[in-house]
Amino acid sequence: xxxxxxxxxxxxxxxxxxxxxxxxxxxxxxxxxxxxxxxxxxxxxxxxxxxxxxxxxxxxxxxxxxxxxxxxxxxxxxxxxxxxxxxxxxxxxxxxxxxxxxxxxxxxxxxxxxxxxxxxxxxxxxxxxxxxxxxxxxxxxxxxxxxxxxxxxxxxxxxxxxxxxxxxxxxxxxxxxxxxxxxxxxxxxxxxxxxxxxxxxxxxxxxxxxxxxxxxxxxxxxxxxxxxxxxxxxxxxxxxxxxxxxxxxxxxxxxxxxxxxxxxxxxxxxxxxxxxxxxxxxxxxxxxxxxxxxxxxxxxxxxxxxxxxxxxxxxxxxxxxxxxxxxxxxxxxxxxxxxxxxxxxxxxxxxxxxxxxxxxxxxxxxxxxxxxxxxxxxxxxxxxxxxxxxxxxxxxxxxxxxxxxxxxxxxxxxxxxxxxxxxxxxxxxxxxxxxxxxxxxxxxxxxxxxxxxxxxxxxxxxxxxxxxxxxxxxxxxxxxxxxxxxxxxxxxxxxxxxxxxxxxxxxxxxxxxxxxxxxxxxxxxxxxxxxxxxxxxxxxxxxxxxxxxxxxxxxxxxxxxxxxxxxxxxxxxxxxxx
Amino acid sequence: xxxxxxxxxxxxxxxxxxxxxxxxxxxxxxxxxxxxxxxxxxxxxxxxxxxxxxxxxxxxxxxxxxxxxxxxxxxxxxxxxxxxxxxxxxxxxxxxxxxxxxxxxxxxxxxxxxxxxxxxxxxxxxxxxxxxxxxxx
Numbered sequence: 162x163x164x165x166x167x168x169x170x171x172x173x174x175x176x177x178x179x180x181x182x183x184x185x186x187x188x189x190x191x192x193x194x195x196x197x198x199x200x201x202x203x204x205x206x207x208x209x210x211x212x213x214x215x216x217x218x219x220x221x222x223x224x225x226x227x228x229x230x231x232x233x234x235x236x237x238x239x240x241x242x243x244x245x246x247x248x249x250x251x252x253x254x255x256x257x258x259x260x261x262x263x264x265x266x267x268x269x270x271x272x273x274x275x276x277x278x279x280x281x282x283x284x285x286x287x288x289x290x291x292x293x294x295x296x297x298x299x300x301x302x303x304x305x306x307x308x309x310x311x312x313x314x315x316x317x318x319x320x321x322x323x324x325x326x327x328x329x330x331x332x333x334x335x336x337x338x339x340x341x342x343x344x345x346x347x348x349x350x351x352x353x354x355x356x357x358x359x360x361x362x363x364x365x366x367x368x369x370x371x372x373x374x375x376x377x378x379x380x381x382x383x384x385x386x387x388x389x390x391x392x393x394x395x396x397x398x399x400x401x402x403x404x405x406x407x408x409x410x411x412x413x414x415x416x417x418x419x420x421x422x423x424x425x426x427x428x429x430x431x432x433x434x435x436x437x438x439x440x441x442x443x444x445x446x447x448x449x450x451x452x453x454x455x456x457x458x459x460x461x462x463x464x465x466x467x468x469x470x471x472x473x474x475x476x477x478x479x480x481x482x483x484x485x486x487x488x489x490x491x492x493x494x495x496x497x498x499x500x501x502x503x504x505x506x507x508x509x510x511x512x513x514x515x516x517x518x519x520x521x522x523x524x525x526x527x528x529x530x531x532x533x534x535x536x537x538x539x540x541x542x543x544x545x546x547x548x549x550x551x552x553x554x555x556x557x558x559x560x561x562x563x564x565x566x567x568x569x570x571x572x573x574x575x576x577x578x579x580x581x582x583x584x585x586x587x588x589x590x591x592x593x594x595x596x597x598x599x600x601x602x603x604x605x606x607x608x609x610x611x612x613x614x615x616x617x618x619x620x621x622x623x624x625x626x627x628x629x630x631x632x633x634x635x636x637x638x639x640x641x642x643x644x645x646x647x648x649x650x651x652x653x654x655x656x657x658x659x660x661x662x663x664x665x666x667x668x669x670x671x672x673x674x675x676x677x678x679x680x681x682x683x684x685x686x687x688x689x690x691x692x693x694x695x696x697x698x699x700x701x702x703x704x705x706x707x708x709x710x711x712x713x714x715x716x717x718x719x720x721x722x723x724x725x726x727x728x729x730x731x732x733x734x735x736x737x738x739x
Numbered sequence: 740x741x742x743x744x745x746x747x748x749x750x751x752x753x754x755x756x757x758x759x760x761x762x763x764x765x766x767x768x769x770x771x772x773x774x775x776x777x778x779x780x781x782x783x784x785x786x787x788x789x790x791x792x793x794x795x796x797x798x799x800x801x802x803x804x805x806x807x808x809x810x811x812x813x814x815x816x817x818x819x820x821x822x823x824x825x826x827x828x829x830x831x832x833x834x835x836x837x838x839x840x841x842x843x844x845x846x847x848x849x850x851x852x853x854x855x856x857x858x859x860x861x862x863x864x865x866x867x868x869x870x871x872x873x874x875x876x
């Protein structure tokens with residue numbers, strides 16, 4: 162904010178704070194909601210898309226691999242049907258078969274062998290020297306001899322390098338024969354190796370023991386129980402593809418897409434770090450976050466700036482209003498003092514007239530030279546006494562006026578209201594007399610002190626009394642001013658039995674410039690000033706009126722809280738000017 | 740010429756009495772009453788030429804009294820006594836047919852002078868009426 166501006170009062174500071182908070186809440190709530198919902202929707206749809214894509218990918222590869230394996234088995238079975246087991250041990254026959262196989266199906270088949278029921282390889286063609294090798298104790302042989310065809314896990318075997326075997330069993334002349342072919346590990350591996358997405362996505366195949374059946378691109382040790390769970394889940398649920406998102410061994414959140422291969426013996430697993438798989442989503446989130454932060458900063462800045470400006474403006478207009486109010490009150494005060502002065506002039510005129518007459522009478526007597534006899538001297542004395550009496554009367558009037566005028570500043574003081582009411586009533590008594598109004602007071606003794614401006618309250622009562630007297634000017638009547646204590650408040654009633662205020666006007670009488678008096682006679686400010694003064698004191702002013710019955714103004718002023726002061730007009734003049 | 744008969748109306752007794760004494764000392768035929776009502780009552784029973792009437796009185800005020808006097812005793816002249824602040828009332832009174840007004844406190848001689856004027860006006864007025872009545876006869 163501008164440093165040249167004076168600091169605001171706590172009231173305006175809290176107003177600013179509230180406005181800033183309100184603006185921020187109102188701006189942020191929809192922003193957070195919209196952004197959140199959109200991000201959430203986007204995230205879930207993106208997840209679905211990624212899952213569907215990866216599922217599809219893995220499923221496709223599963224089918225690829227499965228069909229690859231099936232095809233190889235079919236190839237060997239086809240070959241097996243044409244093998245002449247009598248001649249198979251003759252050299253060259255098997256080599257011919259292998260070359261036929263390789264020329265027909267590529268170099269996927271590394272070697273070819275025929276094993277008899279006892280586990281002895283009776284014929285072999287291939288790069289290794291495995292003729293007459295004994296497989297009787299090999300795992301694959303034990304399994305292969307049990308079924309018509311068999312695909313082994315990857316193992317090192319006799320040759321000492323990873324490979325796996327496709328074996329087909331044939332029965333010839335009551336003997337079981339196994340035709341086995343070795344699949345080129347590298348070309349099989351390639352099937353899986355080419356599954357590469359993003360930076361971290363790769364695939365591998367595990368057997369039920371958790372051993373790699375392919376060489377994974379990234380070296381890691383699979384956690385056995387998790388994979389066995391995959392096996393269980395996939396075979397139990399009957400699902401083809403299982404997708405999970407969890408932490409991997411290195412603590413990186415990853416996606417695992419798995420599918421069973423080879424009739425449930427193998428598990429094809431595709432693994433990708435989540436951050437990689439959802440990198441689009443992450444980018445979107447980062448962009449959203451950046452916009453959110455920028456928008457947030459803009460909102461906060463705007464809220465602070467705008468609220469500051471608005472509160473400044475409010476403060477300025479409040480100040481202007483306050484000044485205006487003070488001016489209006491001052492004007493009203495002058496008006497009522499003017500009205501008062503007219504009354505006082507009247508009142509003072511009477512004793513002055515008497516004095517003038519008495520003086521004239523004395524002069525008359527002296528002119529006649531009749532001041533020698535007893536009776537004339539008595540008359541002299543009487544006349545002089547009368548002048549003195551009337552002079553005193555004048556003095557009282559001027560004193561009343563002075564005591565009124567002396568307290569025209571609007572300092573807040575603690576005083577008892579009864580005295581003030583008596584003062585105002587005394588000032589208005591003469592006017593009331595000429596309006597044929599019986600002006601009475603009914604004040605509860607020892608009222609607690611109130612904290613208020615003496616002159617402003619005087620003005621309130623003067624206005625109310627003047628209004629009542631104006632209303633009853635033609636008819637006369639009674640005007641009673643009462644004051645009593647009620648529930649921590651002082652209740653002051655100004656009740657007349659005048660013509661009353663019509664209902665239509667009743668709601669507007671406290672409005673500024675509302676008057677029923679002819680143009681030039683009333684400002685229409687009196688009651689609005691009263692209202693303002695009483696409001697400022699924390700009190701209330703209300704009116705009840707019935708036509709031809711009368712009008713009652715009821716003022717409630719809070720009692721000064723700390724201590725009750727009895728019948729003291731001025732306890733302490735506080736230094737705070739308001 | 741018959742002497743002038745005055746009636747002084749003022750609610751302020753001290754003022755009324757002193758004024759009465761001073762006028763009587765000047766051999767003016769003057770009576771005093773304390774209110775508008777008693778002034779009307781007096782006029783009803785006593786022939787009076789000029790009424791000196793205070794405007795501000797409790798009860799029936801000067802203007803009302805003036806209205807009544809002009810209604811019931813149209814020939815009776817009225818001089819009003821006003822305070823400074825009630826010039827409007829003085830104007831109102833003049834419009835209603837008062838002969839003149841004076842501001843309190845007033846000079847005794849001025850008052851009597853105006854009363855004489857009023858009396859003369861009344862005499863001339865009555866003279867005219869008498870003449871017209873005689874011509875009619």
